[in-house]
Amino acid sequence: xxxxxxxxxxxxxxxxxxxxxxxxxxxxxxxxxxxxxxxxxxxxxxxxxxxxxxxxxxxxxxxxxxxxxxxxxxxxxxxxxxxxxxxxxxxxxxxxxxxxxxxxxxxxxxxxxxxxxxxxxxxxxxxxxxxxxxxxxxxxxxxxxxxxxxxxxxxxxxxxxxxxxxxxxxxxxxxxxxxxxxxxxxxxxxxxxxxxxxxxxxxxxxxxxxxxxxxxxxxxxxxxxxxxxxxxxxxxxxxxxxxxxxxxxxxxxxxxxxxxxxxxxxxxxxxxxxxxxxxxxxxxxxxxxxxxxxxxxxxxxxxxxxxxxxxxxxxxxxxxxxxxxxxxxxxxxxxxxxxxxxxxxxxxxxxxxxxxxxxxxxxxxxxxxxxxxxxxxxxxxxxxxxx
Numbered sequence: 001x002x003x004x005x006x007x008x009x010x011x012x013x014x015x016x017x018x019x020x021x022x023x024x025x026x027x028x029x030x031x032x033x034x035x036x037x038x039x040x041x042x043x044x045x046x047x048x049x050x051x052x053x054x055x056x057x058x059x060x061x062x063x064x065x066x067x068x069x070x071x072x073x074x075x076x077x078x079x080x081x082x083x084x085x086x087x088x089x090x091x092x093x094x095x096x097x098x099x100x101x102x103x104x105x106x107x108x109x110x111x112x113x114x115x116x117x118x119x120x121x122x123x124x125x126x127x128x129x130x131x132x133x134x135x136x137x138x139x140x141x142x143x144x145x146x147x148x149x150x151x152x153x154x155x156x157x158x159x160x161x162x163x164x165x166x167x168x169x170x171x172x173x174x175x176x177x178x179x180x181x182x183x184x185x186x187x188x189x190x191x192x193x194x195x196x197x198x199x200x201x202x203x204x205x206x207x208x209x210x211x212x213x214x215x216x217x218x219x220x221x222x223x224x225x226x227x228x229x230x231x232x233x234x235x236x237x238x239x240x241x242x243x244x245x246x247x248x249x250x251x252x253x254x255x256x257x258x259x260x261x262x263x264x265x266x267x268x269x270x271x272x273x274x275x276x277x278x279x280x281x282x283x284x285x286x287x288x289x290x291x292x293x294x295x296x297x298x299x300x301x302x303x304x305x306x307x308x309x310x311x312x313x314x315x316x317x318x319x320x321x322x323x324x325x326x327x328x329x330x331x332x333x334x335x336x337x338x339x340x341x342x343x344x345x346x347x348x349x350x351x352x353x354x355x356x357x358x359x360x361x362x363x364x365x366x367x368x369x370x371x372x373x374x375x376x377x378x379x380x381x382x383x384x385x386x387x
Contacts (some may be wrong), residue, residue, distance in 0.1 A: 006164035007077035011227065011358065015272050015294065015320050018355045022140055024349060024383035026360040027324065028066035029080030029168050031058045031087060031231050032276045032297060033323065035365040038119070040064035042371040047073060057088050057137050058121045059102070060110060061364060074378060078158040078358070081226065083218045084172040085149045105142045107174075108182050118367050125185040133191070133202055139373050141206070144213035156226035168228040168274060172214050175233025176207035176259075180351045183207075193247060209256050212262050219266050228272045228295065229263055236279020239304045245283045260292035274322060277328050278363065280304040285311070289318050298362045299324025301347070308350035320356040326377050328362045333369045337376035344380040352385065359385060 005013070005021050006280055013020040035043070044050045047070065054067040065088075071079070082088065091102040099111040101216065102120070109124025127139065127265060160167050174182055180203050181189045192200035219229075233255045239250060260273055272294040281288070281296075282305035299305050301320050308324055324347055326332050331343045351357040359381055365374065 005385075007168045008164045008227070011077055011166035014355045014358060015227075016355065017317065017320070019353075019387040020355065020386060023352050023381065024077040024166070024358045025075060025103045025351075025381060026229040026358055027074060027076045029076075030065075030274075030276075031063060031082070032059065032230075033078075033147075033360045034058070034061070034063040034231070035066065036367040037062050037064045038118075038367040039131075039365050039369045039371070043374060044070070046375065047373045048126055049073075051094065055088070057082065058086075059089060059091065062119060063364060075382070076385065079163075080167040080168050080170060081153050081157055081160075081222060082170040082213075083136060083148050083150055083153055083222065084170055085147050086173045087170060088149075094281070104180070104185065105146065106201060107140070116242055120220055121368070124186070125183060127183045127203070128185045128188055131184065131188070131199055131203075134197070136199075136203055136206055141210065144217060144235075145208055147210075148217045148221075149216050150218070153222060154225070157185075157222055161225055166228070167226045168230055169218065169222060169226045170230050171232070172211065175231065176204045176211055176255060177235070178209050178233035180204055193243065193251065197251060204251070208259060211213065212259060215263055216266065219263070223267050223271070226267075226271065228274050228322055229267060230262070230274045230276065231259070232274075232276025232297070234279060235284060236281040236300070236303060237276040238279060238302075240280050241271055241283055242279070245287075248284055249287060253284075255292060257291040261266040264292060272320075278303075280306055282306060282311070285315055289315065293319070295322045295358075297322040298360065299351075300362055301327050302329045302362070308347055312351050312353075316351075316354065316356055318386070320358070321351050322358040323360040323362055324351060325359040325381070326361050328364075328366060332361060333366055335373065338371050340373045340376040341380045344377055345384050348381070348385050352387070 010020040011024045014024050026033050057063050057065045094101045101111045103109050107126035110120035111123045112120040273292055274295040274297055275293040276297045278300055280303035296319050301324055326343050331339055
């Protein structure tokens, strides 16, 4: 067992499928491994670190920016760089009696209920309805340079490196497949794949072009400081993939390979690709490995065929798992502290042997999680997540 490792060394060993001194821990380094504002406020109070002004780093999901002193207190190994303007965006907010609204740089409209609302939900899809190549070409697309919010990030990255933290760098929001749904609406984009897949592919290619240009800009500036590149798009739902595996392989997979190959080509070695997808994606995990994914996030343990022991046995030699440490749909918000502890032990038993595991919850920590359960999770990781 290795001892006295830095966070950077600990994470590197884990991603090399070796056992470090303990399981690395992530909280808040990305927009899919974070904590919602209400729960973060309760955590700060519990830790005796309460404060009034807490920045929100993702307005849609209402994620809190986790303070450096909290990261140190909780022994978090990962630090995140979020170059996309969508992270920390402070858009112009409008309101009526029931909702607050904003429009993001893609032209997508979002709204959140004033009473009982936890998130912003999409309500306006700018390319909904009749579509053709001319309409796609003529749309007022944001320029990649407009997304790349680089000011001050190199200094931040240097500081993380000096602190010997493992650094992950964020993408520009939903992937080229997922953004197709957001731009077109779910109904219309599904119909495109069924009735006119050529137009679906044309839209994905436009979104992919913007994405690759974004990475050209960001990795040229910050690539020397990072260990992990975050990418992703939801491919799964509760019972299976959003497209059939055959349609995924025909239309989405080749474009993912193009993107990941591009990232690996321009990023320094070794750079690991972290791929986020919710849902049941068991059927396409071999495809993700084939196109260059190194890390799967989050491991949605409540979805069909996403049993952690099975995934580790079948894919653990080629794939690292980042997340899946505790179920966030049921156990973490609704279970007892003992149930949380038992769940964390089970997931560590399944995923930690041989390395290849970074502990995080299944997606972001939600607004209804009791702080007692959150601390039960953390305390169990500290006690049980030792090699």
